[in-house]
Amino acid sequence: MIKRIAFEVKRETKIPVFARDVERVLSVLMVNGDFWEIVRYSMVPLPAVAAMIKLLKEEGWVDYEGERIVLTEKGKKESGALGISPYRSHKCDKCGGKTVLLDDFNDVYQEFLKIQEKRPAALHRYDQGYVTPETTIARVVFADSRGDLRNKEIIVLGDDDLVGIALALTGMPKRVVVIDIDKRILDFERKIKEEKKLDLLDVKRVDLREPLSDELLGKFDVFFTDPTETLAGFRAFACRGVATLKGPGCAGYVGLTHIETSLTKWREIQRFIVETGLVITDIINEFNEYINWPYFKDMRGWELNPVKNMPKGIWYVSALYRLETLEGFQRWNEPLPEDIYEDEESSTV
Amino acid sequence: MIKRIAFEVKRETKIPVFARDVERVLSVLMVNGDFWEIVRYSMVPLPAVAAMIKLLKEEGWVDYEGERIVLTEKGKKESGALGISPYRSHKCDKCGGKTVLLDDFNDVYQEFLKIQEKRPAALHRYDQGYVTPETTIARVVFADSRGDLRNKEIIVLGDDDLVGIALALTGMPKRVVVIDIDKRILDFERKIKEEKKLDLLDVKRVDLREPLSDELLGKFDVFFTDPTETLAGFRAFACRGVATLKGPGCAGYVGLTHIETSLTKWREIQRFIVETGLVITDIINEFNEYINWPYFKDMRGWELNPVKNMPKGIWYVSALYRLETLEGFQRWNEPLPEDIYEDEESSTV
Numbered sequence: 001m002i003k004r005i006a007f008e009v010k011r012e013t014k015i016p017v018f019a020r021d022v023e024r025v026l027s028v029l030m031v032n033g034d035f036w037e038i039v040r041y042s043m044v045p046l047p048a049v050a051a052m053i054k055l056l057k058e059e060g061w062v063d064y065e066g067e068r069i070v071l072t073e074k075g076k077k078e079s080g081a082l083g084i085s086p087y088r089s090h091k092c093d094k095c096g097g098k099t100v101l102l103d104d105f106n107d108v109y110q111e112f113l114k115i116q117e118k119r120p121a122a123l124h125r126y127d128q129g130y131v132t133p134e135t136t137i138a139r140v141v142f143a144d145s146r147g148d149l150r151n152k153e154i155i156v157l158g159d160d161d162l163v164g165i166a167l168a169l170t171g172m173p174k175r176v177v178v179i180d181i182d183k184r185i186l187d188f189e190r191k192i193k194e195e196k197k198l199d200l201l202d203v204k205r206v207d208l209r210e211p212l213s214d215e216l217l218g219k220f221d222v223f224f225t226d227p228t229e230t231l232a233g234f235r236a237f238a239c240r241g242v243a244t245l246k247g248p249g250c251a252g253y254v255g256l257t258h259i260e261t262s263l264t265k266w267r268e269i270q271r272f273i274v275e276t277g278l279v280i281t282d283i284i285n286e287f288n289e290y291i292n293w294p295y296f297k298d299m300r301g302w303e304l305n306p307v308k309n310m311p312k313g314i315w316y317v318s319a320l321y322r323l324e325t326l327e328g329f330q331r332w333n334e335p336l337p338e339d340i341y342e343d344e345e346s347s348t349v
Numbered sequence: 350m351i352k353r354i355a356f357e358v359k360r361e362t363k364i365p366v367f368a369r370d371v372e373r374v375l376s377v378l379m380v381n382g383d384f385w386e387i388v389r390y391s392m393v394p395l396p397a398v399a400a401m402i403k404l405l406k407e408e409g410w411v412d413y414e415g416e417r418i419v420l421t422e423k424g425k426k427e428s429g430a431l432g433i434s435p436y437r438s439h440k441c442d443k444c445g446g447k448t449v450l451l452d453d454f455n456d457v458y459q460e461f462l463k464i465q466e467k468r469p470a471a472l473h474r475y476d477q478g479y480v481t482p483e484t485t486i487a488r489v490v491f492a493d494s495r496g497d498l499r500n501k502e503i504i505v506l507g508d509d510d511l512v513g514i515a516l517a518l519t520g521m522p523k524r525v526v527v528i529d530i531d532k533r534i535l536d537f538e539r540k541i542k543e544e545k546k547l548d549l550l551d552v553k554r555v556d557l558r559e560p561l562s563d564e565l566l567g568k569f570d571v572f573f574t575d576p577t578e579t580l581a582g583f584r585a586f587a588c589r590g591v592a593t594l595k596g597p598g599c600a601g602y603v604g605l606t607h608i609e610t611s612l613t614k615w616r617e618i619q620r621f622i623v624e625t626g627l628v629i630t631d632i633i634n635e636f637n638e639y640i641n642w643p644y645f646k647d648m649r650g651w652e653l654n655p656v657k658n659m660p661k662g663i664w665y666v667s668a669l670y671r672l673e674t675l676e677g678f679q680r681w682n683e684p685l686p687e688d689i690y691e692d693e694e695s696s697t698v
Contacts, residue, residue, distance in 0.1 A: 104437070
């Protein structure tokens with residue numbers, strides 16, 4: 001039965017899902033009736049979860065009670081008979097599963113909290129959606145624990161998360177360059193740079209679909225980026241990031257979700273990373289937590305939600321990947337296609 | 350200068366190291382003079398660290414003060430001029446960077462602590478060396494958070510860590526099969542099985558160099574293994590593990606160090622994982638912490654230690670990898686070569 005559901009979801013959505021993914025969704029449904037939280041904790045792409053819930057309703061396994069999605073008696077019995085167990089997280093309540101603590105950067109965190117209050121709103125047009133201030137600082141802390149902060153030349157490709165500001169506030173990198181296509185973000189960061197006298201920070205308007213200029217190619221020790229998760233989008237951000245690195249032993253930080261990217265596409269991305277001559281040194285799930293964005297109701301994920309409820313808390317999360325360059329890695333710098341924002345697995349378009 | 354050191358270390362040890370690795374070692378040397386801890390925190394293979402320290406001594410950058418390895422004034426000045434900063438960890442002090450807490454499994458942990466007191470000593474012959482009891486339970490907890498414990502059929506390939514016992518003590522899997530070549534471990538686990546009436550636990554003597562029998566092939570949802578870290582050894586354990594899995598959506602847990610495996614070899618292993626049709630879902634560094642083993646002074650790592658001090662605490666750690674099978678993954682079950690335990694990067698042989 002769950003194999004058939006998986007098969008039908010795959011046929012309908014073109015997203016490769018397996019019986020295990022149906023199991024994951026049922027497992028969360030046993031303890032949680034909120035659509036957004038089912039998406040978060042099942043780690044299954046949103047369009048697949050939505051299709052799965054509709055099919056499970058047709059089979060009489062789930063029902064809608066107002067804004068909640070609940071297992072019916074039949075659904076409970078059948079899930080139990082299949083040996084499916086309620087979802088449990090044992091996540092550390094101190095670091096939130098991020099592995100690091102912010103304590104040593106508390107001053108920077110407090111200052112950043114104030115600065116970010118007036119940040120530009122996330123724009124649909126550029127697939128923006130920013131992480132919590134805590135996540136931004138946690139990235140900086142994690143980078144420091146890997147030796148990727150102090151005296152390093154760091155570039156941030158697309159910075160609605162304001163990582164560039166946080167990096168600069170520590171005063172520790174040799175220099176920080178932020179490139180973005182969005183003038184509002186560049187203006188905001190320029191203003192902060194002046195107010196806080198962040199001389200090590202530089203801000204430039206760059207369209208990542210165009211090849212990088214010589215002043216950026218091969219000039220950095222570390223890059224940060226939170227790519228759009230189509231394959232084309234991932235390539236745009238990650239390839240450009242890799243192309244900015246100086247040589248072997250340089251690092252890249254990238255976010256990747258399960259919400260917009262199936263495990264099969266995760267593997268394609270991992271293959272691409274390895275074939276580009278990099279190694280993956282860390283993958284920490286749910287490291288990045290995003291604040292819900294204002295264009296929420298215009299996106300495909302809202303349309304797909306069968307009960308149309310608003311999320312109560314953070315539901316959109318991504319894994320932190322740390323990559324490192326090895327001998328012979330490739331700096332790829334060709335023009336990219338116009339539309340990098342949409343494929344069948346994406347739900348925030 | 351550090352490029353030249355890296356080049357010479359590479360020529361001498363055949364281990365691919367880069368200037369960044371010399372930087373990592375110098376960074377730890379700024380705060381720590383213990384050989385074993387330099388190895389742990391630098392995340393550079395032990396033989397490369399040893400060769401590097403000898404070269405740095407020849408250059409007058411480091412000196413030996415009894416059992417400690419210290420930066421000389423010249424070493425401090427040169428490191429500072431290169432912009433190298435002291436190593437900092439910001440690791441969470443509650444979960445130890447493992448991301449999960451053991452609280453929900455505290456009863457199992459307490460019982461396991463008692464049981465493991467009389468475990469067999471680690472044997473050089475089989476490249477044994479077991480993790481702390483806390484690590485064993487943390488693996489079980491982590492697996493539960495990924496839905497890989499309850500009602501699952503689980504196999505453990507090589508079990509000096511006693512993961513099979515811990516899994517069985519939870520009473521949650523459908524069944525647990527432990528295979529090992531070491532009769533002492535099998536006898537120990539059989540005794541515990543009887544004493545504690547762990548009916549779900551089965552224990553079998555298997556030499557992983559031989560192809561797996563039909564009763565093990567394709568019969569499990571989850572495997573655990575802590576492979577010997579030569580490429581041949583990794584293949585022996587990981588391939589056999591993968592071959593026991595039922596289909597897509599099954600999981601494997603594998604440990605991998607930086608102590609015996611360079612990032613270049615990490616990448617080879619990642620390439621192999623991806624090409625076998627699996628995806629890497631998690632990489633958590635320093636998750637696995639090992640108790641020092643009795644044959645410590647017979648191994649290559651001891652011989653390479655320039656100051657021959659005993660480790661004071663835990664120094665041998667490894668990253669936890671979680672792998673998941675996708676459509677079309679390969680079950681490889683050929684005979685393996687006799688010697689899987691040694692290559693140029695290994696230090697525990």
